[in-house]
Amino acid sequence: MIDWNAIGAEAAELLSGYLQIKSINPPGDERAAAEYLDGVLRARGLTATRYASAPNRVNLVARLRGDGSKPPILLYHHMDVVAADPARWSCDPFGGEVRDGYVWGRGAIDMKGMGIMQALALDLLQHHQPQRTRDIILLAAADEEKGSVYGVQWMLAHHWPELAAEYVWDEGSFGLQDFFGPMPVFAISVAEKKDLWLRLVAHGEPGHSGMPHAANAADILLRALERVKQLDARYVLHPVVQRMFAQIGAALPYPKSFLLQHLDNPLVFRLAQPTLTADPTIAAMLKDTLSITVLRAGGKENVIPDRAEATLDLRLLPDHEPETVMATLRQLIADPRVTIEIIQAPAAAAVSDVNSEFYRTLTAVLKRLTPGCVTAPMLTPGTTDSCFFRRMGVNSYGLFPAIIDPGELARFHGIDERISIKNLRLGTRIFYEVLSAMTR
Numbered sequence: 515m516i517d518w519n520a521i522g523a524e525a526a527e528l529l530s531g532y533l534q535i536k537s538i539n540p541p542g543d544e545r546a547a548a549e550y551l552d553g554v555l556r557a558r559g560l561t562a563t564r565y566a567s568a569p570n571r572v573n574l575v576a577r578l579r580g581d582g583s584k585p586p587i588l589l590y591h592h593m594d595v596v597a598a599d600p601a602r603w604s605c606d607p608f609g610g611e612v613r614d615g616y617v618w619g620r621g622a623i624d625m626k627g628m629g630i631m632q633a634l635a636l637d638l639l640q641h642h643q644p645q646r647t648r649d650i651i652l653l654a655a656a657d658e659e660k661g662s663v664y665g666v667q668w669m670l671a672h673h674w675p676e677l678a679a680e681y682v683w684d685e686g687s688f689g690l691q692d693f694f695g696p697m698p699v700f701a702i703s704v705a706e707k708k709d710l711w712l713r714l715v716a717h718g719e720p721g722h723s724g725m726p727h728a729a730n731a732a733d734i735l736l737r738a739l740e741r742v743k744q745l746d747a748r749y750v751l752h753p754v755v756q757r758m759f760a761q762i763g764a765a766l767p768y769p770k771s772f773l774l775q776h777l778d779n780p781l782v783f784r785l786a787q788p789t790l791t792a793d794p795t796i797a798a799m800l801k802d803t804l805s806i807t808v809l810r811a812g813g814k815e816n817v818i819p820d821r822a823e824a825t826l827d828l829r830l831l832p833d834h835e836p837e838t839v840m841a842t843l844r845q846l847i848a849d850p851r852v853t854i855e856i857i858q859a860p861a862a863a864a865v866s867d868v869n870s871e872f873y874r875t876l877t878a879v880l881k882r883l884t885p886g887c888v889t890a891p892m893l894t895p896g897t898t899d900s901c902f903f904r905r906m907g908v909n910s911y912g913l914f915p916a917i918i919d920p921g922e923l924a925r926f927h928g929i930d931e932r933i934s935i936k937n938l939r940l941g942t943r944i945f946y947e948v949l950s951a952m953t954r
């Protein structure tokens with residue numbers, strides 16, 4: 515029998531130590547964090563290998579062997595965290611304080627807490643399930659908060675054979691309570707948006723600003739920007755999002771249940787749109803978003819600029835192609851004086867299988883350990899390292915196995931980030947039970 519209360523306490527203590535390491539990115543330095551994790555694993559008889567991608571940048575890989583009759587599962591987390599302003603926190607963001615049933619600190623839910631759950635689950639697995647069909651790989655990555663160039667991208671380019679897995683378990687969402695209803699909804703990310711960065715350049719004629727003319731590049735650009743914003747109101751229902759709403763809808767009372775379960779009907783979809791899209795996170799799952807992020811024109815008070823440019827940050831749905839979206843933008847702008855340049859185009863995005871053995875096992879464990887919960891696939895509006903694994907043909911699933919409400923989620927990259935000991939216990943147990951079932 516496993517004493518889960520003792521495991522929760524052990525997780526809190528280990529996480530407290532992990533949160534005290536300032537692995538802030540930028541600048542990015544994971545050496546101390548990797549050293550700490552290595553110690554945690556070594557104390558439990560597990561050994562890890564460190565891979566330096568740059569002088570201060572380290573990735574760590576541990577492997578619990580199985581008999582190899584099935585391919586490995588990879589548990590992913592990143593060791594780096596975003597900055598925290600101590601003046602705005604109620605405690606030291608790097609103090610690792612344990613208070614009121616919570617472990618406080620930057621990285622608690624993004625995502626060192628999940629790393630500790632994984633390490634403890636690995637230890638439990640080696641003791642309680644000596645016969646295992648699969649290797650379990652633990653990857654503690656660098657540089658996720660700044661593009662993963664020194665982290666997963668580097669690891670996949672240089673050490674793919676060590677990481678080749680059938681499934682990856684990554685972050686991406688949580689068990690969300692009081693978002694859709696009182697019941698926790700474990701939204702398992704199986705796909706994500708992809709970034710397309712474009713530069714609009716308006717070409718005009720210079721002149722004296724005391725005698726305005728019709729070819730002011732700033733005017734041309736403003737008109738174009740007004741038009742491209744129409745893209746933002748074009749809602750579509752991706753199959754993953756449809757399935758998510760249908761499964762959440764099944765747990766809600768009428769008429770919400772009816773609406774959410776019939777969004778594939780264009781009439782119902784249009785009827786539900788104002789309510790659904792009132793939430794920016796939901797809205798972002800239903801369209802290609804467009805944000806104007808940089809504007810540049812002119813250099814002198816009394817000179818009409820002949821060139822003006824704007825940077826657009828577009829986040830496309832997984833099955834939308836950059837060329838098609840750019841063609842739509844050209845159509846909307848309908849002005850040959852405005853050109854569109856690609857700053858950065860996304861690689862093709864894959865969607866992970868919602869009928870795989872891993873997905874079915876994960877949802878079964880979640881339902882057993884959290885009676886009354888809902889499980890649903892989700893499309894992450896942001897980006898995670900899963901996109902790199904999916905490009906390698908791996909089914910990657912994003913779920914931080916903890917139940918949190920909107921107030922707790924606001925602490926993610928925010929102030930007073932924390933995780934409850936109850937969640938550390940639950941999450942470790944979810945990891946353990948899933949791995950146990952998957953390695954039988």
Ligand SMILES: [Zn+2]
Pocket residue numbers: 592624625658685
């Ligand atoms: Zn993260």
